[in-house]
Amino acid sequence: MVTRGFSGRKPPTDTDARIPPGQYLEQGFPVLSAGPTPRVRTEEWSFTLKHGPRPVKTWNWKEFNALPLTKMTRDIHCVTAWTKFDTAWQGVLVDDILADAGIEPLSPFTLALSFDGYTTNVPTKDLTTGKAMVALLYEGKPITPDHGGPARLLVPHLYFWKSAKWLNGLQFTERDEPGFWELRGYHIYGDPWREQRYTGDP
Amino acid sequence: MSDGPAAQSPWQTVTITRIEKRTPRVTSFFLRPSRPFAYRAGQHVDVRLTAPDGYQARRSYSIASAPESGETIELAIERLDDGEVSPFFHEVAAVGDEVELRGPLGGHFVWSDSDGGPLLLVGGGSGVVPLMAMIRHRAALKSAVPMALVFSARVWNEVIFRDELIDFHDRRDGFDLVLTLTREPARRPADHSRRVDAAMMAQSIVRLPAPLRFAFVCGSNAFVSAAAEALINAGVPAGLIRTERYGV
Numbered sequence: 001m002v003t004r005g006f007s008g009r010k011p012p013t014d015t016d017a018r019i020p021p022g023q024y025l026e027q028g029f030p031v032l033s034a035g036p037t038p039r040v041r042t043e044e045w046s047f048t049l050k051h052g053p054r055p056v057k058t059w060n061w062k063e064f065n066a067l068p069l070t071k072m073t074r075d076i077h078c079v080t081a082w083t084k085f086d087t088a089w090q091g092v093l094v095d096d097i098l099a100d101a102g103i104e105p106l107s108p109f110t111l112a113l114s115f116d117g118y119t120t121n122v123p124t125k126d127l128t129t130g131k132a133m134v135a136l137l138y139e140g141k142p143i144t145p146d147h148g149g150p151a152r153l154l155v156p157h158l159y160f161w162k163s164a165k166w167l168n169g170l171q172f173t174e175r176d177e178p179g180f181w182e183l184r185g186y187h188i189y190g191d192p193w194r195e196q197r198y199t200g201d202p
Numbered sequence: 203m204s205d206g207p208a209a210q211s212p213w214q215t216v217t218i219t220r221i222e223k224r225t226p227r228v229t230s231f232f233l234r235p236s237r238p239f240a241y242r243a244g245q246h247v248d249v250r251l252t253a254p255d256g257y258q259a260r261r262s263y264s265i266a267s268a269p270e271s272g273e274t275i276e277l278a279i280e281r282l283d284d285g286e287v288s289p290f291f292h293e294v295a296a297v298g299d300e301v302e303l304r305g306p307l308g309g310h311f312v313w314s315d316s317d318g319g320p321l322l323l324v325g326g327g328s329g330v331v332p333l334m335a336m337i338r339h340r341a342a343l344k345s346a347v348p349m350a351l352v353f354s355a356r357v358w359n360e361v362i363f364r365d366e367l368i369d370f371h372d373r374r375d376g377f378d379l380v381l382t383l384t385r386e387p388a389r390r391p392a393d394h395s396r397r398v399d400a401a402m403m404a405q406s407i408v409r410l411p412a413p414l415r416f417a418f419v420c421g422s423n424a425f426v427s428a429a430a431e432a433l434i435n436a437g438v439p440a441g442l443i444r445t446e447r448y449g450v
């Protein structure tokens with residue numbers, strides 16, 4: 001349906017192919033969250049890999065930072081319709097976390113866990129083989145608390161609510177258990193290219 | 203452009219039935235959905251505009267009306283001068299026009315009378331909109347849930363829904379309005395003239411007759427960060443605080 005009198009502010013055409021449907025290009029870096037910004041001090045930070053309720057391995061800040069660091073520069077897509085190009089992150093690939101724990105993926109689904117109780121579900125295969133990391137640096141600097149610092153998940157090929165902020169663990173789950181937003185009307189998977197925003201989207 | 207089968211595409215066409223200027227920068231648009239539309243106070247909708255060449259822009263807007271308000275829903279849209287969608291509404295949209303809308307959306311920043319209280323609502327600028335839906339919901343049901351609104355605006359004339367809010371306050375039935383103006387002196391006895399801070403939050407909380415059940419904070423990023431911080435410094439447990447950020 002064409003809207004009378006609307007022409008819009010189109011992005012430059014050379015970038016069109018990089019912008020998923022329904023998204024617009026954002027130069028800033030908006031902040032979205034369901035609650036106040038938790039204050040997580042690196043001295044009290046820890047990251048735990050779990051199989052169901054059972055902890056498999058826990059790292060403190062120093063131990064985690066000793067894991068191999070990888071750079072990832074990616075476009076990110078927020079479900080509130082902004083897309084940001086070429087965001088540059090550094091962190092620990094989920095593959096390297098599993099390797100350090102000496103395990104293969106333990107189940108087909110994973111729940112990301114945050115210090116503030118936030119959760120989000122991601123199929124395990126979307127986290128491995130170089131697709132996702134636990135990011136520690138943004139643009140070469142520690143991630144600010146507003147953007148999920150000290151550590152956040154980065155799953156750039158899914159809508160950004162999957163890239164859980166203030167991450168403190170990954171939990172293998174047998175079933176695809178909806179997380180915080182998934183329980184509140186958002187899509188269980190969240191592929192920006194298929195516009196999987198809300199429950200019921202194809 | 204086809205939307206495909208209705209079951210897979212919740213977009214619907216809505217008609218603008220009334221336009222009402224609220225403040226110099228905020229105008230309310232009353233929309234009549236073509237399909238039945240039930241929502242909860244605090245939810246938002248997505249609005250989609252389409253250019254003749256197929257280019258589309260979509261933005262989220264909170265619903266200002268109470269769920270009980272009948273067949274139209276109210277959106278209150280602030281004009282951002284260099285924006286894409288809000289200037290369209292302010293300059294182009296007219297009564298009788300149709301736009302596409304999807305919703306209601308959002309299941310976290312919501313409140314129903316049955317959720318109980320007391321509630322502290324903290325709004326900055328257009329962030330008052332979903333809070334207004336909660337306040338109107340309370341009034342429509344003649345609910346006894348105690349509710350306080352701390353509303354930050356730059357100046358008196360930019361206090362969206364000002365007369366209606368003062369009217370609710372003056373009923374003295376458990377709704378308490380505190381305005382804080384950041385660029386003008388306060389005008390009412392209990393009002394403030396500064397940015398929100400912990401002392402202001404604490405002052406509003408002690409006036410509530412029972413311990414706080416929830417705090418809802420809405421506005422720009424910067425406002426929400428500052429207000430949530432102020433609530434925590436005023437001793438409100440983080441788990442009680444719900445926030446909605448409008449970006450920018």
Ligand SMILES: Cc1cc2nc3c(=O)[nH]c(=O)nc-3n(C[C@H](O)[C@H](O)[C@H](O)COP(=O)(O)OP(=O)(O)OC[C@H]3O[C@@H](n4cnc5c(N)ncnc54)[C@H](O)[C@@H]3O)c2cc1C
Nearest residue numbers: 261262263264278279280282284285286287288328331448
């Ligand atoms: C859940 C939710 C509910 C909301 N409810 C409301 C509501 O009730 N009322 C309301 O008024 N708003 C609300 N908003 C905000 C609303 O969705 C829009 O963000 C707002 O109307 C601005 O949209 P716009 O298209 O006019 O501006 P945009 O085009 O999105 O621009 C926003 C700002 O970004 C800057 N900008 C954009 N593009 C560029 C660029 N290329 N270069 C430089 N700067 C740029 C502009 O300066 C502008 O000020 C809500 C947002 C959310 C997420």
